[in-house]
Each structure stands twice: as structure tokens, then as C-alpha cells.
Amino acid sequence: MPLLEVADIRKRFGGVEALRGVSLTIADGEVVGLMGDNGAGKSTLMKVLCGAIRPDSGTITMAGRPLSMRSPRDATAHGISVVYQDLALVNQRDVATNVFLGQEPRRGFVVDRRRMRREARAVLDELSIRISSVRLPVGGLSGGQRQCIAIARAVHQGGKVVLLDEPTAALGPEQQANVLKLITGLRERGTAVVVVSHNVDHVLAVADRVVVMRAGQVQGIRDVHSTSAADVVGLILGDTAAGAVSHILGPSTEAPTASTTGTSAPRSAQ
Template identity: 45%
Template sequence: MNNAVSGPTPRDRAKPIISLRNVTKRFNAVHALTHVDLDVFPGEVVALVGDNGSGKSTLVKVLAGVYQPDEGYVAFDGEHVMINSPSTAQSIGIATVFQDLALSDNLTIVNNLFLGRELTTSGLLHEHEMEEQATSLFRKLKARMPSIRTPVAQLSGGQKQSVAIARTMLGNPKVILLDEPTSALSVSQSAEVLNLIESLRERGLGVVLVSHNLAEVRAVADRIVVLRLGKNIGTFHTADVSYEQLVALITGATDSLSGLQ
């Protein structure tokens, strides 16, 4: 029996937030993505796994508006959209946390959260309101944070990651893209980030997680999308694939689960 899920099982009457069909992206002669399909449903964590150069980051960048696909169809909430730039992505509700986080170390947590979109009243900064929003945000995300007036430089890696994720939450996104959120974090810090991903999921957001750490992927993901050499090898429910099968699919030892069984 082949356990591969051709189209995702409808998750409790929900429609996908994002659907990608047949997305192809070429860099001159290099086919970075070839006819890739992807769906992200609300309240779901989708993990993208694959070897280096398999197209994970390209796919995330297509969703984030950094790259435009050469072919294919992207739908957001059932409607066809063109994601021309990162700001378009943000305005339609796709938020991205990149590997380098892009936080200003010298600024405090609140300043980082509202960097570039400070709340003002008659031209003056509305510090109090910003602090209140920041505090309630961290509370909602169940993130552990020292004072929100702490400079980001003093935070641990996990806390920085939490700040970066919280910052994307301010725009009320429907989908959050996380590129390697736990690489270079200690165990307790990645525990924090994984718990944060779970609470994003509980809040009904779609989460796209790019990670090399299969243990973590299997811990938090609902579905796993395996990419190899720019092609979508398969989409699987986490419960249906074992660690070994995933490795076989990623490395190319097999092309489908049925080959393993």
C-alpha cells in the first residue's frame, strides 16, 4: 500500500491558505524548482525537508516574494495572486523569518518589534501602547522573555528567534515561513522555539518549516514535503513515515514509500 498523500486530506472543513501548483523556477540552466505543488492549511505545520540544493530555500523565497516563479499558479485563500515583492507577501498575510533573523542588536525588544512601523500619536512615539502590545503578544505566544526593554544583544539565541517570530506576528499573518529556526540553538532554546511553533499552530496559523533536523520535523510537523533536486518527491503525514523512510526519500535511495515496504 502506498501511504503517500496525493492531495492533503481536508483538515476539518478547512480550505488551504496557500496553494502552489506546478511552480517552476529556473536560474539560467539550473532548474531550482520543477513543477512543485504545495498546500498549506490553517492550523497546520508543513515541513520542507531535503538535501542541500534541493530547492527548499528557493520555494520559501518564492512564497516570500523574493523570487517570482517562471511558471505555475499561486493561490492565496483560493484566489490567484502574484507575489511580486516581499512587501506584497507581507500585505497579503505571508510572514517570513529568515535564518539571519534581521534583528538590530543594539535596540530593545520593543524597538525591534516595531522597527519601521512605530506607533505614533500626533507625530510622537506611543511608547506605552507599543509596550502593551508587545507584552500581550509574548503572553499569547507563551514565550519566555525577560523585560521587553532589554537590548536584543543580551538575549539567548532562542529568545532572539522568538522575537523574530513575534515581530512577524504583529502584521497578523495567516502563514509564517520559518527558515531553519533551530539551527545553531541549544537544546533548551530549540525547545522554546518548538513550543512556539506549536502555539502558532494552535492559534490557527499555517506554518511552513524548513529544517534539516528530522527529529524536530517529526516532532512538530503535521505533514512533511520531501524535495529532491527541485522536485516534489512526495507529501506525507508525519505519522505515516519513519525516520529511515524519510532519509531514503531525501537521499534518493528510493522514489516512493512503496519501494521501501
């Protein structure tokens, strides 16, 4: 049984059909890369999954149980956490406070800072996030460290499914590698991850499956072990551009073809 099952989700904004019947599954500890051109519907789907937008129709099922999500708070309670691109960290506050944000441990009315620091350190260590002190204000940390803290918070808040929106987009290569390593670590501890990315190499490096969206629909789903960068880019751009892709990326044993469209099961390895 999949951990999370999304079935026939539709969402319209006025005249724009942002999601036109999206279905997909996510297994326990699976990393799903969500790709697609601008306007494909990725962000809208993430917002539906984290309770920020209510779909017009369709169902979301967690471990076989239908979820009714009226707010992000409901999604968090069901174990779905999101890390938006702006990270929503409080720069003036320290690392420990940001890991706990809104859920600080208290003794009476007072935040229990010692416990918060101790537990924040334990969370960072468990995820192999290297930050010298949890007392540092997050505003002074690198983009990669800030991204890792935002992910640590999502995990700490009990996320069984963590949704990441472009986690490596604003980072340098070394920090990108750290974040990709963190995603791999999440999978090892059984956390499911949906990661939106425009970077095919990053997705192929960390994901188990790639879901490509186009114009509000799932254009194709691929197992990373039986696809190629050219195949995925071909799906993202569509059939008319597929020839150009194989031209840019060079000849591939799995050049994109018209038959790569559709939502059928991943092709088996050749």
C-alpha cells in the first residue's frame, strides 16, 4: 500500500485549469522528483498536498485513510510538512528556535531553552547537518545551512512526507551536494520526500522516481534506474521539442520518443 495516494486532483483558478486530474503515489521512504516547465502545476500540487490550497475535486489518501485537509495545520497533523522556497526562517533568532518554531518546549509559560538547544542539536546530528552552534542566528548562516535547518524543522515536526520546493536552486555546488546528501539521509530513515526541481541531474541523483508534469497533468512517470536525462527533459519539453533535446544532449540509447508520453508504469530497464 502506498503511503500517500493522490487521485484525480483538479484545481481551477478562474479560467486557468492548474491541475487537470493529477494522480500519483508515494511509498514509505521514497524520494519522488517533481519536474515540469513553469506553469505546469507543480507548486499548486505541492500546495494541495500540504493543505494550503483545497482542490476542487479528487482525493488524498494516507496509508489507506482519506485525508480531509482544511489547512496546513491539518496536513502537519497528518505528517505532511512543507519547506517553501523562501524557507520561512526567522533570521534574527537562533538555530534551535528555528528548528522548533511555533513548537518550542515550555516549562510553564517559559520556553525551556536548555531542552530546546539539546533537542535541536540532536536533530541536526541525526541528520548529519554540520552547524557549529545551535545558538547562532540563522541570518548569518550560508544558504545551504539555512536550507538544511528548514528541512530539519520539517522532519522534527513529525513529517512522514516532506515536500521540498526547489531546495538546491539558490545554492552553490558544495551546498547543493550537502542538501542532496540530506535528502538521501531522509530516505534512509524512512521519510518520504517530494522534491520539486528544475535540475535533472539532481533529481536523477537522489530520486527513486521522477514525475513530470505538463499543463496541469502528469506527462510521465519514470523509475530513475530506467531513464536518462534526455528522456526526462524530452518529457518536460514535450514531443515537439524532443528532437531538439536529443540534438543538444547527444545521441542516447533512450532518446525521447512519442511513446514516452502518458501516465503508464515506468518502462523496464533495457
